[in-house]
Amino acid sequence: MAFLARALRQSNSRLSSRCPAVAASCRWISPTAAAGSPEAGAAVAPADPELPPPREPVGGARVELPPNPEDALEVFVDGHAVRIPKGFTVLQACEVAGVDIPRFCYHSRLSIAGNCRMCLVEVEKSPKPVASCAMPALPGMKIKTNTPVAKKAREGVMEFLLMNHPLDCPICDQGGECDLQDQSMAFGADRGRFTEMKRSVVDKNLGPLVKTVMTRCIQCTRCVRFATEVAGVQDLGMLGRGSGEEIGTYVEKLMTSELSGNVIDICPVGALTSKPFAFKARNWELKGTETIDVTDAVGSNIRVDSRGPEVMRIVPRINEDINEEWISDKTRFCYDGLKRQRLNDPMIRGPDGRFKAVTWRDALAVVAEVLHQVKPEEITGVAGKLSDAESMMALKDFVNRMGSDKVLCEGNGPNPPADLRSNYLMNTGIAGLEKADVFLLVGTQPRVEAAMVNARIRKTVGATQAKVGYIGPPADLNYDHEHLGTGPETLVEIAEGRHPFCSVLQSAKNPVIIAGAGLFEREDQDALFSTIETVAKKFNVTRPDWNGLNVLLLHAAQAAALDLGLVANPAESIKSAKFLYLMGADDISLDKLPEDAFVVYQGHHGDKAVYRANVILPSSAFSEKEGTYENTEGCTQWTIPAVPTVGDARDDWKIIRALSEVAGAQLPYDSLSAVRDRISTVAPNLIHVDEKEPCTISAEVKPPVKQQVSSTPFKTVIENFYMTDAITRASKIMAQCSATLLKK
Amino acid sequence: MAFTMRAVKVPPNSASLEEARHRVFDFFKQACRSIPTVMEIYNLDDVVTPSQLRSTIAKEIRKNQNVTNPKVIDMLLFKGTEELNNIVEHAKQRHHVIGQYVIGQEGLVHELGSKDQGSSDFLKKFYTSNYF
Structure with a gap:
């Protein structure tokens, strides 16, 4: 329940900015929310009774004016004066005034193209409507966003855009979250005049991640700008002119960027969609869970969209300090690994070398019995790269209680600099x-x-x-x-x-x-x-x-492991181990491990280490548990369970807590909050969530x-970007990526 | 479903706890009277005796003995009547009846808890499920 409290706290902090986000999003698709008669915008006097009340900035954004008043200027949006910093565009000025201008090509993190013309607004003393995304705001400008001229301009643009856009929303993956769909409902005309044939464009093959339906493209060029500016690959470009204009790779070529999945998010229509997600689900059937990613040490903020017990897709959340609004392809597409190769029952390796499923009671009893037969200094615990802080704390406490100090986290080397x-x-x-x-x-x-x-x-x-x-x-x-x-x-x-x-x-x-x-x-x-x-x-x-x-x-586990002091030397610990407890550790070298060592593997995937394990204890993956992770900059974040655990699996720290009791060295915590209390005595920074200590x-x-x-x-530390841990190694999409996209 | 709907008539609400109590006894008697038919339909002679079934019915009713709201009792009675009708009309199969009323909800495995004796609450819950 702690994550609920946290979600509540987050939403509170979001709401504390004066404009509720809800109101802002309602305004987005409703042009009449601004209401008032069309003439209202023309009136400049704020005392005009027809004038709608002034609004808060879009999305509750805060505008920081420069300290020097000369660097700020004043413009009038729909009759209300707003102060903005110099260099803002008309569109940004409108956003500060709380008016969301419809747009396709404009994206706040990309350069300005100004080619979709959807953001046309009327500016007094200008002969034509101006494209607000490309026009710098000038002092005293009188901008009108809701006049008949602006509305007619949008309607016209919309009609031109829809002229060549196929009417395949029912079979389009973007349906329900499509900017074009929303904006044509809000700003488009209620009838079409187009009776000719629509143009069609050949689909491009951009690789195993991005599906293209190029006929749907409206040539906003967001993807081209993203590829060149953010991803840094010159793969995408604009070919042809006029009605023959199309987006594509210049020669038959795949898009080889580790950020290519983000073009799916920025595409305002269904031209670029997710290939693995194609025809799998509709966005309104999905339950979104705001959590974080653990495939690398960045801790990108993500939303896991699930339907029932299945993770359907992963999309980014905005966090300006960590991932802005992008995520890597590994983060976005590793989710199918959560369905493959999963361990779902406790298992014991029989004398014939085959695993047999047993009950938790039997599995823990066997482990506890072996544990008592070895000397304390022969016990070694290894935390894996995806472990959360709670389970690492429990593992360290447990191994210490058994009389050993050999507990480490893989990837931290023989003598990690954990002192400071x-x-x-x-x-x-x-x-x-x-x-x-x-x-x-x-x-x-x-x-x-x-x-x-x-x-x-x-x-x-x-x-x-x-x-x-x-x-x-x-x-x-x-x-x-x-x-x-x-x-x-x-x-x-x-x-x-x-x-x-x-x-x-x-x-x-x-x-x-x-x-x-x-x-x-x-x-x-x-x-x-x-x-x-x-x-x-x-x-x-x-x-x-x-x-x-x-x-x-x-x-993902490294920083927290160093904070908690899992710093034993792997080479020595493994060499002398008779009882090895692997908590999701697959990449640690077991060559030196004595033949007669008893290996317990606790993890969610049947990955490398399972081949050597004697007992398997199934645990839950990051999408199924509440866990604390610290990213590489020292920012502590929580994962939130999105789907139920698979089979008979249990949360990592619970397994160790249960084992400790069966082994007769009971750990003194029974709940997640109690574990966190224990963590706070070791590393208090792991308790301050979403903060950088x-x-x-x-x-x-x-x-x-x-x-x-x-x-x-x-x-080279990472040979294959797409397959670095148990989840990504189990993923079919990641396997396809490494086959096609990695440079040979 | 249609025939069940016909069979189950919704009587007016009980006016008082006394009336509801009376209806419960009526229902119990009605259920007991149908036991021979049920035994015959589902071929239960070799697995259960009528008196065992009677006590199962009584047990099911006693599960709700703390309910004092006549409206709730009426609702429970309605559900009971529906269930009884389903059984009598052969809407169920033999294994349904055996599973629900002869063996009982716990199934064939009876955990006597001797193994878990002395273990903590946490461990007992841990063995049953991940969510507690």
Whole structure:
């Protein structure tokens, strides 16, 4: 129930901005909500009794006026004066005044095209209606959005758009959430005059993710602008002119971007829709659950749309600090992995090597019995990359109560820098990257490790011409960058001031260093991080007002695991283990594990580690449980259950709690809130949900490092962007993507 | 469904608790009278005796013994009558009757709880379901 309280709190905070979101969305499709007679807009005097009352900004948005009053100007929208910053367009001015202008091509995060003409409004003393998205607001402008001229203009535009738009809404996947459908209901004419044949366009093959029905396209060019500006691939473009105009890839080519799924969201019509979701469900049958993504360490905010017990699709939620309004393809399309390869019953491996389904009572009894036969120091617990903080807390408490301190999280390496939070977090924050002017990427390829962070870097590079230096194996970064070298020696050169890139770092105002979490796995990681700190000190990367020394983590569980202190050395722990408890850990190397070790696998997918397991305890996936995750910038977020668990599975922390009792070392918590109370005594920042707990910089207290930097070049950490964890490896769509989209 | 609708007439509401109570006894008697027919229709002679069935009926009625609102009692009576009609009209099959009234809701497995003795409330709930 805690998540309900949280949802309530969130909606309260949203409502506390003065305009209720509900009212805003109602206004969206109803042109008459503004009401008043058509002449009302013409009257400028605010005292006019015909004038509708002034409204709040669209969506409850806050408008920050610049401190200098000369940088603000005043315009009149439908007779009401509004103050806006200089440089706003007429459309933005209208939004501030609470008037939502219909639009197709305009998108606030993309450049302005001004080609759909749907946003026409009347401006006094202008001979024709103007396209409000492309017209800068000028002081004293008198904008009228609801006059007969504006209405007639919209109606005309609508008629032209519908001329060549097929009437296939009943079989269109966009039906019900289509901008064209909504706006033609609200602003279009009630009859058509068109009797000729409609034009038709050949569909393009954009790969396994995006389905195209190009006849439906209205040439708003949002997808073209998204591909070039945000995704950074020049794959889409406009071909032909006039009525022969069409969107397409210039030659027969797939769209190879890790953000390609977002064109589905920005397409205002049904031209670009989701291929895996095609004809699967209608949007009004779906139940949306606002949760977060766990396929990488970014923690993108998503909405899981489910029908009954099935996750039907995943779409992004807006969070300006983390993912803006985009998500990566892995996040969006991994959901079919939630239906495949699932573990649904507790199972014990018989003497013949085959698994047999048993009851929870028997499975836990067997595990507890084995647990008592081994020595305490031979017990090892490993948390997987998708584990939530609650289950990791329970696992650590349980293993400790059994007398062992060997509990770790995969991916954190032999000696993770867990002492200071600033040593393993992205200290600038993801949104803070936009302030940077020089990036130095050390052993990290953000494009595959954290696509949303990469999009942020690309946005910054595009907006401010920030310089990017990259040390690591040859990589395909989608922005201008300088490949400085492949190994640590380049880093040492920079630290010693011998490298040409030093002059760039020297002149930077807000330099940022991003070190990949892949470095944690290296033998010389202490030396590497101390070299990175030398670079940071030398070029003023960490100052009291700016901490640009960042670590980009790889997995959703990593940050919370380091906060909670799951920091045992994997090599030693595995080698000496006689009882290994794998909590969803599939990517940890079990080669060194003794033959006679007893392996318990608790997880939701029959993935790699199951082949070695002796007992399987089925648990719930992120879409089915309430869990706390901390992302790479240290922001704590909760997942919310969207669908029920599969079969006889249980939540992760409950399994460990139950096992602890059967094993005679009962953990002192019975409910989620009690687990969270326990967490708050270890890592209070994991309790402050949706907040980023800032960490203090105290690099001085570190002991000097005696280790030498090795000359081994940095390795590629993630070989296959589409398949990184149990869920994505079980997904058929992700398998198709890796087959067709990965560069060979 | 039509024949059930014909058979089940909705009587006017009971005016008082006394009247409702009276109707419950009437219903019980009616159900007891139909037991021989039921035994014959569903071939129950080798699995159950009439007296066992009678006590099952009494048990089902006693499940609601704390209800004091005559309207609710009327509603429950209506449901009971409907169920009885379904049984008497052979709208059910043999395994329905055996499953519901001979074996009972718990089914064939009777967990005596000896294994879980001494374990906490949490563990008992954990064994039954993930949601508690």
